[in-house]
Amino acid sequence: MALPDILSRLRLPVVGAPLFIVSTPELVIAQCKAGIVGSFPALNAREKPGEPVMLEAWLAQITEALAKHDRDHPDRPAAPFAVNQIVHRSNARLERDIEICARWKVPIWITSLGARPEVNEAAHACGGIALHDIIDDRFARKAIEKGADGLIAVAAGAGGHAGALSPFALVREIRDWFDGPLLLSGSIATGAGVLAARAMGADLAYIGSPFIATEEADSAPEYKQMIVEGRASDIVTSALFTGISGNYLRPSIVRAGLDPDALPQAGDPMSFAGGSSKAKAWKDIWGAGQGIGAVKAVEPAARMIDRLAAEYAAAKERLLTS
Incomplete structure (x- = not known):
């Protein structure tokens, strides 16, 4: 099945994953201008009581910036953007945020933690499309049954709330019955990794952790440096911090005074009541995926995407000439 038009004209078959707290309009705009889908979680846009709704302001900023880019560069229009909706039952903002995104005609909706x-x-x-992230084939079938247009397969090694399955197994099981849009997440941090995801059966790669170390990301300088200095062995899997198994940077756990090799098995159940997660209490416990060893420096998002595109082309050329 052909990809929806909105996903078929990207410079590179990549979606920048929505990063909790980290993704900002500046990062999304930079990603889209460079030719990949940029995204942010709706819950990142927060305002204090009585202040203007921040999600409205963010959508206006992104929409206007990308429209101006397209006017100035008709030969290389920006990629579309996406907004991530956490559909967990505790997200009290969901109904409001859905109404706002619908009014702004958000082109791509990414849903998480429930279909x-x-x-x-x-x-x-x-006029938009809905992509739902899943960690196994059972959840994938439920998402499509409930009307999602495409799937984001979150495999082992991904940052944040990662799955436990090998990407080879997960993609193969989904492709046995689903021929629609399929994205793959899990340690993809190079252009060769993007090509491998496509060869495996995915349509696009879903990349998050490398963008934490970009200049536009709203991440602490120490967080960015941990990404640059980190390797796969620096990732610790734990359900302590949000109640759901996730991948985190070992040095950030140590900085918080905890022993990453002796963490309790689980923490309090996840909650988004009031628009924020209990993970906020652990804001210094930083998430990341196992692909961070490919990140060598903090740099502008556009430069990172240029390198991914060059690596992707080189990887294709190697296969064609081998």
């Missing part, structure tokens, strides 16, 4: 038909319907009603 909700009404969210998919809202995306379709404003």
